[in-house]
Amino acid sequence: MGILAHVDAGKTSLTERLLYAAGVIDHVGRVDDGSTRTDSMDLERRRGITIRSAVVSFELGDLTVNLIDTPGHSDFIAEVERALSVLDGAVLVISAVEGVQVQTRLLMRTLTRLRIPTLLFVNKIDRMGARYDELLADIARLLTPSALPMGEVVDLGARQATYEPFPLENKALKELLAEGNDNFLTKYLKGELTPEDCRRELAEQVRQMRVHPVYFGSAMTGEGVPQVIGGIRDWLPRATGTEEEPLRAQVFKVERGPAGEKIASARVFAGRLQVREVVDVHRGASAYEVKPTSLQVFERGGTRPVEAAGAGRIVALRGLKQVQIGDQLGTPTQSGGHLFAPPTLETVVGAQDRVKLFQALQQLAEQDPLIRMRKDVSGQISVNLYGEVQKEVIASLLEEEYGLAVTFSETTPIHVxxxxxxxxxxxxxxxxxxxxxxxxxxxxxxxxxxxxxxxxxxxxxxxxxxxxxxxxxxxxxxxxxxxxxxxxxxxxxxxxxxxxxxxxxxxxxxxxxxxxxxxxxxxxxxRTRVYEPVNSFGLELPPDSVSSVIAKLAEANATLEHTEVALDRATLKGLIPVGRIHAFEAQLPGLTHGEGVLLTTFDGYQPITG
CATH class of the missing domain: 3.30.230.10 (Ribosomal Protein S5; domain 2)
Structure with missing residues (x-):
């Protein structure tokens, strides 16, 4: 399963709580103190954000959970993409104070498209400004109409806030489930439903993405976490692959060990992986053979070496020199391609030792296939980016892992x-x-x-x-x-x-x-024509801000395709050049009294004039 959220909603804190509940750690780490189990990079500890996906495995009774803690910052969306490709289920964390944010909507949209069963956990109920009814309305309007609250909050917004679960066979649950199943509806109308009927139907509709249970709590105090654990055990579907099937596995992370060797993390969907046994590796239309020299499984918060690993496991493999993220082991399956847009920004990187810089960036690109770089005829090196925070991460990695001090030019859009x-x-x-x-x-x-x-x-x-x-x-x-x-x-x-x-x-x-x-x-x-990247945008704002925002969109060379103005909310849709988004976003809070919500997704390229 994966834990996903907008940055700072509390997903790493929730991970710590789950590990503590499973007995893997004896005290709960704090992101602010840099003492969490899954944020291992120095920069992650300093910034208090997750940059690279981390895997940790633990037991909840008879259930083995392989948990992937994913980054929340939009600059690291490529990391999230890889984690999503191997999930059975997910928990999407939302802050009770900040509510549904832009990244939350992007993640929910992707989980829905990939048909990944999802529970929602509303965190920070003990913080001043926490909301319940209003937030549930936002979740229904902005994320999913099939959100199902599983309990209520007492003393909302106070330190002593508590979460009280509803009885399972409550009226709201029965009515929501009845909408998706005629047989269940018939039993409901006849008054013949049993608690077991409700449990079975809820599990099935969660699996089919028809219902999304919503839990409230606080990852800091642990309130509501036992109920989330119950939800993970009861409602998220368990892996169905068996060891008797042909091998099917996928690499979702590549890093380098202390000796510079490649370590590939892979999810085994079916079959069995064995050390020193020949395995077919598929990448697009090409294929090659490898023999893993060592195999480790994730277990009880750490890893242990094994001779073989079967279906359902996440493994760390060594000895795969050519391996890249996205490679499929054994029998290939149809890949859905990129779930998120390619990076549309680039910056020129400079260092005293250009040869060493080029080699270091090549190694980083192996770990992150969306760090693409190019070298022009003058030897100048450019790298692709999602945003400004990524610059800091690349600079930090180059300094810590390769001893290179680097400089960056101003970020510019990638044209084609x-x-x-x-x-x-x-x-x-x-x-x-x-x-x-x-x-x-x-x-x-x-x-x-x-x-x-x-x-x-x-x-x-x-x-x-x-x-x-x-x-x-x-x-x-x-x-x-x-x-x-x-x-x-x-x-x-x-x-x-x-x-x-x-x-x-x-x-x-x-x-x-x-x-x-x-x-x-x-x-x-x-002859060639130059094209610039453009994003489609959806913008929600107060009605009294529409005219001033449209004027700024015109300044940003945006094309407005749809305008809808209601009594309390206005919606604008259209296209905007990627190079103009940052400046427009910076002006948006002032133009909309802080209420404007901008959601952009890569749309393609348009001819550039001049």
Whole structure:
């Protein structure tokens, strides 16, 4: 299961409470003191936020729980994405004071799309300003209409606040369950329901994502936590894979051990993983074989080495040198692709030792596949980002793990280029300007949006050694990372239309040198247009703020597509360039008396003018 929340809602504190209740720790750590079990990075302890997903396993009676504590800050949404790919169920934590926040809505939307059964835990009932009825109304309006309160709060907002659960077969529960099952409705109307009927139906409707039980409590005092534990045991579905099935596992985290070796965390869905036994690893359309040299299972708050691990376990594997996050072990399953938008910002990173910086960033990119970097012709290194906090994390990791002090340029949006027309270029052996013993020709043309790079052969595969074909394709992909205006060229079709070589003197290096020259010539003829990233936005605000907010949206080059004004609330929807969001967000609280809620999601790219 996963624990998810907007930053600072209290999910790491809830994790500590669960570990304490399970007897794994003998005192509850505090995020503010940096003494929590799952925040292991120095930066996590200093900032009091979770940056990397942490796995901890414990027993609740006869139930083994593998719990993944995920980051709440939107800059680390990629970490959340990986954790979600291996969950059976989740607890979404909401603050009783701050309520439903933008990130909470994004997470709930994703959990719903992935069909992950979810319990809601409203934390901080002992804090001044805590809400109950109003918050339940917000949950129903903004998160899910099928939220089911499982109890009430006495002395709300006071230190002595307590949570009192409702009887299981209460009227509200029966009516909500009856809406989703005609047989249950019939029994309800006839007065024939038993407590066991209610339990069975609630578990089934939670599994089907039709109902979301809502618990209230305080992770700091422990109030309401026993009821949440009961909810985890009773309502979240248990893993169904068996050891007799073929192996099915997925890697969701990669880190490096003290000796620099890769350690891959994987969820075993079915089958059995064994040390030093050959395992097929699938990544997209490619596959390779590995032999894990060591295997550890997560158990009672720590790990222990084992010879084999079966279905339902989360394991730490060593000896997988090529492994990447998202790799599937054994039998591959259909991947749903990215759940969240790709990063749309980038910054230039500088350090005295550029070679060491490049190597360090390559290793970080292995642990986080969404840390993409590119090196331009001058040797300048750029990395992709979700936001400003990520800069601090990358700087801290580079300093602590690699001894590198780095500087960052101002963050800018990542643009892309797309070809406008078709361009062709060919260079023959011995032709003026061709200093290499190789010939190559390309045709570049536009491809449908979302295609990326579609590389095709119009020459006979056997007419050229396989190593030369590999060199040509690799160089094409590398060269198109920087187009005519300096941005990556996407959504283009590249046809290889001519090749020739000398069997005596040609080496792969000749093609690697020649390809960028010919490709650039074809691209010049095709011409490219630059596109900027845009997000779709939904904005809720008080009606009296609409005119001033629309004026600011116009200044930000946003396109307004829908406006709805009611008596107490207005809703605006449209598109806004990613590069303008930060400045607009900073102005929003002042324009809306602090009541504006902006929700943005990546929408695509639009042509840039100028």
């Amino acid at each position: 280029e797309r070809p406008i027309g078709t361009g062709t270029a060919v260079r023959e052996i011995g032709e003026p300007g061709n200093h290499w013993c190789a010939a190559v020709g390309f045709r570049i043309s536009p491809a449908p949006v979302g295609t990326g790079l579609d590389y095709r052969l119009e020459v006979e595969l056997g007419a050229l050694p396989r190593a030369f074909h590999t060199a040509i394709e690799e160089t094409v992909r590398l060269a198109l990372q920087q187009g005519l205006h300096g941005w990556e060229v996407l959504d283009c079709q590249v046809d290889l239309i001519r090749t020739a070589y000398s069997s005596v003197v040609t080496v792969a290096g000749d093609f690697r040198q020649l390809v960028p020259v010919v490709l650039a010539q074809a691209l010049q003829e095709a």
